[in-house]
Amino acid sequence: MPRRYDPERRQRIIDAAIRVVGEKGIAGLSHRSVAAEADVPLGSTTYHFKTLDELMVAALRQANEGFAKVVAARGAFQDPAVDLAGELAGLLGEWLAGDRVGVELEYELYLAALRRPALRAVADEWCQELAGPLAERTDPVTACALVALMDGICLQVLLTGGEYDAGYAREMLARLIP
Secondary structure, eight states: OOOOOOTTHHHHHHHHHHHHHHHHOGGGOOHHHHHHHHTSOHHHHHHHOSSHHHHHHHHHHHHHHHHHHHHHHHOOTTOTTSOHHHHHHHHHHHHHHSOHHHHHHHHHHHHGGGTOHHHHHHHHHHHHHHHHHHHHHSOHHHHHHHHHHHHHHHHHHHHHOOOOOHHHHHHHHHHHOO
16 A cells, blocks of 8 residues: 655644643553544654654643743733733733643643653743743843742642632732842
């Protein structure tokens, strides 16, 4: 049987991996579960992604794009007249108010870097993508502290199932901004 040309297959596999992690967590991710979800032969997943780490790197990069788009859409980090703490609190609120499953998925992949060194560079990329624009308004150390605080606030909301408090977030972020 001739090989069928399918230029979208790699992307479908990544999308399927994201759905699998969203439904079953990292523990449910396997080449077999992704192949079934993507409706592709098992060999296709291993052809495009030799290891699960490679597949998780691609999935985490794609998941990170969602937050990067929210950041880029706001575009107010460079304007010194804009209340940076308020802008960041609004950004978190917008992100957490969106698809909660997507936010949880992104954090699950992000935290998987604790046990999977291949994911650490991608997790660091996410932090640097956010810290870079913040450093233009503050300084590199403060920018990293702001990213860490934002991570902590998001994790508290996700882990407790509580509501996001924009006022609290703004107040805490303002304490770090010189």
